[in-house]
Amino acid sequence: xxxxxxxxxxxxxxxxxxxxxxxxxxxxxxxxxxxxxxxxxxxxxxxxxxxxxxxxxxxxxxxxxxxxxxxxxxxxxxxxxxxxxxxxxxxxxxxxxxxxxxxxxxxxxxxxxxxxxxxxxxxxxxxxxxxxxxxxxxxxxxxxxxxxxxxxxxxxxxxxxxxxxxxxxxxxxxxxxxxxxxxxxxxxxxxxxxxxxxxxxxxxxxxxxxxxxxxxxxxxxxxxxxxxxxxxxxxxxxxxxxxxxxxxxxxxxxxxxxxxxxxxxxxxxxxxxxxxxxxxxxxxxxxxxxxxxxxxxxxxxxxxxxxxxxxxxxxxxxxxxxxxxxxxxxxxxxxxxxxxxxxxxxxxxxxxxxxxxxxxxxxxxxxxxxxxxxxxxxxxxxxxxxxxxxxxxxxxxxxxxxxxxxxxxxxxxxxxxxxxxxxxxxxxxxxxxxxxxxxxxxxxxxxxxxxxxxxxxxxxxxxxxxxx
Numbered sequence: 001x002x003x004x005x006x007x008x009x010x011x012x013x014x015x016x017x018x019x020x021x022x023x024x025x026x027x028x029x030x031x032x033x034x035x036x037x038x039x040x041x042x043x044x045x046x047x048x049x050x051x052x053x054x055x056x057x058x059x060x061x062x063x064x065x066x067x068x069x070x071x072x073x074x075x076x077x078x079x080x081x082x083x084x085x086x087x088x089x090x091x092x093x094x095x096x097x098x099x100x101x102x103x104x105x106x107x108x109x110x111x112x113x114x115x116x117x118x119x120x121x122x123x124x125x126x127x128x129x130x131x132x133x134x135x136x137x138x139x140x141x142x143x144x145x146x147x148x149x150x151x152x153x154x155x156x157x158x159x160x161x162x163x164x165x166x167x168x169x170x171x172x173x174x175x176x177x178x179x180x181x182x183x184x185x186x187x188x189x190x191x192x193x194x195x196x197x198x199x200x201x202x203x204x205x206x207x208x209x210x211x212x213x214x215x216x217x218x219x220x221x222x223x224x225x226x227x228x229x230x231x232x233x234x235x236x237x238x239x240x241x242x243x244x245x246x247x248x249x250x251x252x253x254x255x256x257x258x259x260x261x262x263x264x265x266x267x268x269x270x271x272x273x274x275x276x277x278x279x280x281x282x283x284x285x286x287x288x289x290x291x292x293x294x295x296x297x298x299x300x301x302x303x304x305x306x307x308x309x310x311x312x313x314x315x316x317x318x319x320x321x322x323x324x325x326x327x328x329x330x331x332x333x334x335x336x337x338x339x340x341x342x343x344x345x346x347x348x349x350x351x352x353x354x355x356x357x358x359x360x361x362x363x364x365x366x367x368x369x370x371x372x373x374x375x376x377x378x379x380x381x382x383x384x385x386x387x388x389x390x391x392x393x394x395x396x397x398x399x400x401x402x403x404x405x406x407x408x409x410x411x412x413x414x415x416x417x418x419x420x421x422x423x424x425x426x427x428x429x430x431x432x433x434x435x436x437x438x439x440x441x442x443x444x445x446x447x448x449x450x451x452x453x454x455x456x457x458x459x460x461x462x463x464x465x466x467x468x
Contacts (some may be wrong), residue, residue, distance in 0.1 A: 009187040010398040011071070017396060024060035036122050039145060042160040050253030057254075062406030065396060067403035091371040093142060094176035096135045101173045105136065105145075106155055106162040111439070115154035116145075138328060166447055170240045171247030175416075178217065178237060182206030183419045197354045205419045214420045219302065242306045245278045254282050254346075261375065263290035266341070271296060273340040275331055275364065276348040279307035282323065284314060287323060294322070296337050298329040331360050335367040342369065349411075354434060379410045381427045392428060 026437035029036050029046070029110040037045040039231070047053050053061075073082050095322055100106070103125035109116055118136070133151060140147050144158040162166045185208040190196045195203035201213045212218050218238040231447035256374040273296040274283050297307050304326045311319050318324050336343060343364050349357045364374065368379040382392050426434070 004458075013447065014067050014071050014396055017063060017399065018071070021060040021063040021067065024056055025064070028054060028057040028060070032304045039143060039157050040072040040336060041157055041350070042155050045157075047254060050251070051129060051255030051259065063395065064406075065408075066399045066404040066406035068328060070139050070399060075170050089231075089401065091180075092138065094180050097144075098176035099127075099132070099135050100139065100159075101162055101169055101176070103132065105132075105279055106159050106169070107164050108282050109145075109153065109155045109159075110163065111372075113154060115148040115152040116151065118151045121153065123308075145150070150310040167243045167247030167250060169247070171245075171251070174237075174244040178179050178210065179416065179419065180205070183415070185209045186415075186419055188321050191415055201423075204422050219300070227425050233404035238302065239306070240280055242303060246281045248347075249281055250345075255285055257282060257344075257346075257377070258285050259287040261376075263293065266290070266293060268292040270342070271337075272342040272344055273336050274300075274346070275296060275336055275360075278303055278305075278347060279310045281310065282344075283324065284311065287315075287318065291323075295324045296340060297324065298331070298336055300330075301328040305330050317351065331363060335363045338367045339369040340367070342373050342374060342375060344375045344377070347379075349376065350378055350423060352423050377436050378431070379425045380431070381410055381412060381425045382407070383427065385386050448462075 007286055019274050026036060032046055034046045037043070046146050050058075073086065079085070105121060106127065106165075106356070108121055108124045118133040119129050120138075122132045122304065125132065136145055136153050139145050139159075140153070144162075146156045148154050160166075162172060171392060181429065184241075185205040189203070189205040189208055193206075201207075201215075204213065206217070207213050218241055220266065270292065271294050272283065274297050277283060277297045277299055280295065280297035283297060287293055287295055297304065300309070307321075307326055313326055314322075325337075329336060332346075345360075348360070352360070361374075368374075379393065382388075382394075384400050384402050384404075386394060386401045388401075395403045395406070399406075410425060417423045417425060
């Protein structure tokens with residue numbers, strides 16, 4: 001049993017850690033001549049985009065998240081309260097978010113800083129006044145929306161991200177709808193004698209919930225349904241998922257790609273092939289910062305069509321000039337476009353077990369020239385015990401060494417991969433093992449980009465891909 005004096009010291013240490021981290025936050029904002037944003041504001045903050053966050057600010061934010069959670073979950077609140085109210089009831093938050101997204105509550109409240117009565121919100125959304133009001137108030141209690149007067153609600157810094165025009169809203173909608181419905185069956189999938197030990201994407205919790213594997217679920221919009229409403233529903237979700245990937249990129253620092261490699265040293269016409277690149281939003285941002293590059297986007301046929309639409313609307317000049325090309329691919333069967341200077345995979349390998357990853361990388365090797373480089377962009381998991389992180393920084397004691405709630409996204413995403421694909425995120429040691437299995441000749445870990453990009457990893461294969 002831990003002595004009371006040590007427990008008290010830990011409590012004080014957490015407070016000191018929190019105090020120091022808050023000072024770093026205010027200092028970083030002051031350096032840029034900014035005020036720390038108010039939760040009541042709907043204006044974007046100067047550091048909302050992860051690529052604008054300095055390593056010092058990033059470290060302070062994750063430390064604050066970790067310390068606040070450890071203070072409330074472990075040091076102060078009773079275990080029963082934490083397990084029931086903070087953890088077990090968690091499913092109502094995504095359920096409520098899905099309702100307000102589909103009802104477009106944030107849109108209804110747009111440009112209404114003084115708020116709107118719930119009766120008017122309900123009328124505009126078509127939902128029951130009493131039920132919708134209770135849902136919004138629960139979210140207000142979680143600091144999403146604000147109640148300016150009794151039954152009068154307004155947007156705030158969090159709820160404004162639920163605008164239907166914001167890709168983050170599509171990400172929230174996807175996660176709280178079909179993905180959450182899949183997670184409900186995680187217990188059944190794991191305790192099943194067959195699916196519980198399977199690594200197949202057809203034996204997932206998601207498949208149990210929907211009757212389709214993840215990619216087939218969205219791919220079915222290409223089929224002909226007798227019931228029009230079913231087709232429309234599937235089509236709507238498929239489009240939402242495409243936008244959700246844009247939102248996911250926004251909150252996970254897609255803009256850091258421009259900082260992870262010295263693109264300015266690349267000659268004009270350097271080709272970057274984004275494999276599994278979705279609608280190409282990552283390459284769109286990269287070319288804006290490094291216009292001498294040429295991008296090739298490869299994904300499934302349906303997704304590629306969304307990419308053509310995105311680029312056609314945003315930068316038709318790049319399409320017409322040939323600065324971007326689109327080519328459909330099945331990366332298990334097909335080789336990518338040959339002889340590109342760079343092959344880039346962002347959050348692709350986490351969808352697949354090691355054997356399938358080998359197939360993907362093997363096909364890239366077959367397409368590559370001797371000077372080609374491979375850039376992998378993935379999350380890196382960290383054990384929750386000290387001394388196991390290798391080169392990855394550990395949080396100061398008494399915080400969990402993996403920063404606990406400050407890095408919860410990584411571990412939730414790991415569960416997400418289990419739910420959707422029977423796959424998962426990887427530790428640094430697992431990536432190194434993959435490097436050994438796949439005979440990658442040389443590699444480096446960009447720790448500065450790693451720190452700035454919320455514990456994602458960039459592996460650059462620096463020499464020839466032909467020596468795998």
